[in-house]
Amino acid sequence: MAALTPYQSWGRYPRALPAGVRSLRFRDQPLPRVAGSVLPFGNGRSYGDSCLNNGGTLLATRGLDRFLAFDPATGLIRCEAGVLLSEILSLTVGGGWFLPVTPGTRYVTVGGAIANDVHGKNHHLAGTFGHQVIRLELLRSSGERLRCGPTERADLFAATIGGLGLTGLITWAEFRLKRIANPYVQVERTRFDHLDGFFELALGADREHEYTVAWIDCLASGRHLGRGIYLAGNHAAPTCEDAPRPPGRAPSIPFDPPLSLIATPTLRAFNEIFYRKQPRRPTNGVEHFAPFFYPLDGIGQWNRIYGPKGFLQYQSVVPMSAGRDATRAMLACIAGSGQGSFLSVLKVFGDRPAAGLLSFPRPGVTLALDFPYKGRATLRLFETLDTLVAQAGGAIYPAKDAHMSPRLFAAGYPRVDEFRRHLDPAFSSSFWRRVTGAVA
Ligand SMILES: Cc1cc2nc3c(=O)[nH]c(=O)nc-3n(C[C@H](O)[C@H](O)[C@H](O)COP(=O)(O)OP(=O)(O)OC[C@H]3O[C@@H](n4cnc5c(N)ncnc54)[C@H](O)[C@@H]3O)c2cc1C
Numbered sequence: 001m002a003a004l005t006p007y008q009s010w011g012r013y014p015r016a017l018p019a020g021v022r023s024l025r026f027r028d029q030p031l032p033r034v035a036g037s038v039l040p041f042g043n044g045r046s047y048g049d050s051c052l053n054n055g056g057t058l059l060a061t062r063g064l065d066r067f068l069a070f071d072p073a074t075g076l077i078r079c080e081a082g083v084l085l086s087e088i089l090s091l092t093v094g095g096g097w098f099l100p101v102t103p104g105t106r107y108v109t110v111g112g113a114i115a116n117d118v119h120g121k122n123h124h125l126a127g128t129f130g131h132q133v134i135r136l137e138l139l140r141s142s143g144e145r146l147r148c149g150p151t152e153r154a155d156l157f158a159a160t161i162g163g164l165g166l167t168g169l170i171t172w173a174e175f176r177l178k179r180i181a182n183p184y185v186q187v188e189r190t191r192f193d194h195l196d197g198f199f200e201l202a203l204g205a206d207r208e209h210e211y212t213v214a215w216i217d218c219l220a221s222g223r224h225l226g227r228g229i230y231l232a233g234n235h236a237a238p239t240c241e242d243a244p245r246p247p248g249r250a251p252s253i254p255f256d257p258p259l260s261l262i263a264t265p266t267l268r269a270f271n272e273i274f275y276r277k278q279p280r281r282p283t284n285g286v287e288h289f290a291p292f293f294y295p296l297d298g299i300g301q302w303n304r305i306y307g308p309k310g311f312l313q314y315q316s317v318v319p320m321s322a323g324r325d326a327t328r329a330m331l332a333c334i335a336g337s338g339q340g341s342f343l344s345v346l347k348v349f350g351d352r353p354a355a356g357l358l359s360f361p362r363p364g365v366t367l368a369l370d371f372p373y374k375g376r377a378t379l380r381l382f383e384t385l386d387t388l389v390a391q392a393g394g395a396i397y398p399a400k401d402a403h404m405s406p407r408l409f410a411a412g413y414p415r416v417d418e419f420r421r422h423l424d425p426a427f428s429s430s431f432w433r434r435v436t437g438a439v440a
Contacts, residue, residue, distance in 0.1 A: 012310030042112030048402030081111030117162030130161030130355030141426035159422035162356030195226025260307035318394035
C-alpha cells in the first residue's frame with residue numbers, strides 16, 4: 001500500500017502516489033513540462049480517486065487564490081480557480097451575498113466545484129454549480145488559453161463542467177452570487193417514521209423551500225426502514241428574531257487513531273439518539289448558515305475517525321419512477337449488512353437538464369452514505385448496491401467514487417464518447433483510467 005501524502009482524497013481510499021506535485025502560483029504561467037500525465041488537484045475534498053493521479057503529476061491549484069473582480073451591486077464575481085468557497089463567503093456574506101449553489105462542505109475550490117459540477121440542497125430550484133458559471137478560462141497542454149461559457153465554445157464548456165479535470169486547467173471563473181438579507185436560515189425540521197414519509201414531505205416541501213434534504217437512519221429496518229429527519233430551509237427575512245451567534249472555531253480530530261472509531265453498536269445508538277432528539281412535531285427556528293449548510297465542517301479533519309484504512313462514500317441517483325422501490329431495496333440491503341454511516345443523506349433532484357456532459361445530478365432520488373473500508377465485506381455490499389442502481393437505470397457520483405466498474409460508468413454516463421472528443425491528451429486521473437481502461 002502506498003504511503004499517505006498530503007495529496008490524498010478525503011476518504012483516504014484508495015492510496016495513490018503521484019510521481020510529482022507542481023504548485024501553481026500564477027494564472028498566467030504555462031503548464032509545467034513533465035513526463036507522463038497531469039491532473040489538477042483542488043483541495044482534495046473528493047472522496048475517492050477522481051482527484052488522484054497515481055504515477056503522474058498533480059497540479060496543485062490552491063496557490064491560484066486571488067479575487068479578480070466583484071461587483072457588490074450585481075453580485076458578479078470573478079476569481080482564480082484555487083479560491084475556496086469559504087473564502088468567497090468570508091468576503092461576501094457581510095455585504096449580503098451568498099453562493100448560488102454550495103455542496104455540504106465550504107472547503108472546496110472553485111475549480112473543483114466546476115470540475116465535479118457539484119450540487120447542493122437547492123438543486124430542485126437552482127441546478128448545479130455549473131449552471132451558475134458565466135465564463136471561465138481553460139489552459140490546455142497545447143498552451144492555448146480558451147475562454148468558454150454557455151454561448152462561447154459551448155461544447156468545450158459543457159465538457160469542462162463536470163469534466164473531472166480532464167479537459168485542461170481552469171485558471172479562473174466568473175459567476176453570479178445570490179442576494180441574502182443576513183447570514184441566517186429559517187429551518188423547519190420534521191421527523192418521519194419510514195421511507196414513504198420522506199417522499200410525502202419531499203413532494204410538498206420542495207415547492208415551498210429553497211433548500212431541502214433528509215437525514216436517514218440507515219440502520220433502521222422493518223417498519224422503520226428509511227426513517228429520518230427532513231430539513232427544509234429558506235434564507236431568513238431581513239428582520240428575524242432570536243438570531244443565533246455564529247459558531248466559534250471548529251474543534252479538530254487531533255491525530256490518526258490506529259483503528260476506525262466507527263463500530264455498528266455505537267452507530268446504531270448514535271442514529272437512535274439523533275432521531276429521538278427531534279420532537280415528533282415539526283420544529284421551526286432560525287439557524288446560522290454555517291451549521292445548516294456545512295454540519296460536518298464543524299469538526300476539522302473528521303475523516304480521521306475512520307482510521308488508517310479510510311472510508312468510501314456511496315452516492316447514487318435513480319430515476320423517480322424507480323426511486324421508491326430502489327431506495328427501499330438499497331436501505332434494506334445496507335441495514336442488513338450492519339455497515340453504514342452517521343449522516344446518510346436522501347434528496348430529490350430537480351428536473352433541470354444537466355449543465356455538463358458528465359454531470360452527475362439528474363432528475364431522481366439521490367442517496368449518499370459513508371462506509372468504513374472493511375475490505376471484501378464493503379466491496380461485496382457495493383456490488384449488491386451497484387446491481388440495484390443499474391437495474392433502476394441510475395448512476396454513481398464520480399466525486400465520491402472509488403469502486404465503480406467500467407460497465408456501470410458507461411451505463412450511467414451515456415455522453416462519455418462525446419466527452420472524449422474534448423479530453424486534453426496530457427491530462428488523466430486514477431479514476432479515469434479505472435473506469436475507462438485508458439493508459440496513463
Ligand atoms: C463533507 C463533504 C461534503 C460534500 N458534499 C457535497 C455535496 O453536497 N454535493 C456535491 O456535489 N459534492 C459534495 N462533496 C464533494 C465535493 O464538493 C467535491 O468533490 C468537490 O469537487 C471537491 O473540490 P476540491 O476543490 O476539493 O477538488 P478536488 O477534490 O481536489 O478535485 C476535484 C476534481 O476537480 C478537478 N479540478 C480541481 N481544480 C481544477 C482546476 N483548476 N481545473 C480543472 N479541474 C480542476 C480535479 O482534477 C478533480 O477531478 C462533499 C465533500 C465533502 C468532503
